[in-house]
Amino acid sequence: MLNEEYSNKTEQRKTSKKSNYEKKKKTKKCNCRSGCSKRSCYCYKSNRGCDSSCGCGSSCQNLFNHLDYFFGEDSKCTAHPCFVDWLVKNVKTADELQKIDREALQQKIMNCGRFSELSDDEDFQKWLKKWNRIKANEKLDHIQKFFRMLLSDDATMHYYSFCNDDLAEDDCDWHCTICKTCRDWREWHCDGCNKCSYGTTLPCQRCERKNQMFSFWRYIAVLYAQYFGISILSLEILDDILNIFIFTKLRTSRETLSTFYLLGAVIGNFLQLILAMTTRIVTVCFNHGLTRFSLAWCKLTSIY
Ligand SMILES: [Zn+2]
Ligand SMILES: [Zn+2]
Ligand SMILES: [Zn+2]
Ligand SMILES: [Zn+2]
Ligand SMILES: [Zn+2]
Incomplete structure (x- = not known):
């Protein structure tokens, strides 16, 4: 043989x-x-x-x-x-x-x-x-x-x-x-x-041996994404929603001029979170990502 x-x-x-x-x-x-x-x-x-x-x-x-x-x-x-x-x-x-x-x-x-x-x-x-x-x-x-x-x-x-x-x-x-x-x-x-x-x-x-080392580090990355990534993501989403709520509903903040800019920044941050972090966590944890299927998406990831 x-x-x-x-x-x-x-x-x-x-x-x-x-x-x-x-x-x-x-x-x-x-x-x-x-x-x-x-x-x-x-x-x-x-x-x-x-x-x-x-x-x-x-x-x-x-x-x-x-x-x-x-x-x-x-x-x-x-x-x-x-x-x-x-x-x-x-x-x-x-x-x-x-x-x-x-x-x-x-x-x-x-x-x-x-x-x-x-x-x-x-x-x-x-x-x-x-x-x-x-x-x-x-x-x-x-x-x-x-x-x-x-x-x-x-x-x-x-x-x-x-x-x-x-x-x-x-x-x-x-x-x-x-x-x-x-x-x-x-x-x-x-x-x-x-x-x-x-x-x-x-x-x-x-x-x-090199492959084995690589899969070891991959395993660590998956663990990290599962335990920290998901909890950090949910906390940040909550934080952004609260911010948006405060800026739009409270009268004092509505009267200040800078609120408009802050609101813009929070909404931008929120969108970036949804786009970047969620897709990355999905890619790392489930070894499945849009980047594999869509070239346009793959190029987009380098921007955010
Ligand atoms: Zn020789
Ligand atoms: Zn040789
Ligand atoms: Zn010659
Ligand atoms: Zn020659
Ligand atoms: Zn020659």
Whole structure:
């Protein structure tokens, strides 16, 4: 049961990742004039390379146009999100990218702790066999093949996690592009609190706690409105009615000029009480308000 829910979530995550990517792919291009060397380049920010419809031309410095340095000239590989974030963090321009020592990077990956796990991988075994008796002129091609296996978004079951400096399995780990860290497969990115959360429920535990706090304060507000709001309202209405009675019936007050203004103020106050307080008490106590149904009423409430 739990597993089912987990796998659903994983699927959801993957499809949302994919659809986000596709959305980005279809949307606008950058308008850079200076060869996309700035981080404000829209294509760069969307983690993809420029193409002919961008304004940048052949001098484009967008890193993602130069990934063939790792993956080889004729490969159409896209970089794994973890590799993308590592590149963005460590490299500023395409020239800097070309300074990364590919052989050193490959050695670093081959020396990581979980590297021996690849011994079950058939493709990798083939790769290793050739690597052990490689000729100097084939070396670069073969290293690029290695990168295609471990640093690109598709291909094998494994990828190299720069966050953990170790090998990671595609089924067990994933890289969150928002938090920019590699995560366990049981975690997922919660849109509610915009953080990766661990758990089986939707919304996540953190959001749920927040909701609980919110309902606690709501409960206090309802109690307050019921016990104080209603009694204060009835007392004030009584007070206003008495005031109106005094101002209109008593002869002494009828003869004074200022009575007219006072009467106006009391009537205004009375109307405001009826409109504002009653509707608010009804809204808070019974969770039912006109503001939900009428837009005009909702706008009116901001006036009084
Ligand atoms: Zn650009
Ligand atoms: Zn562009
Ligand atoms: Zn460009
Ligand atoms: Zn990562
Ligand atoms: Zn996240």
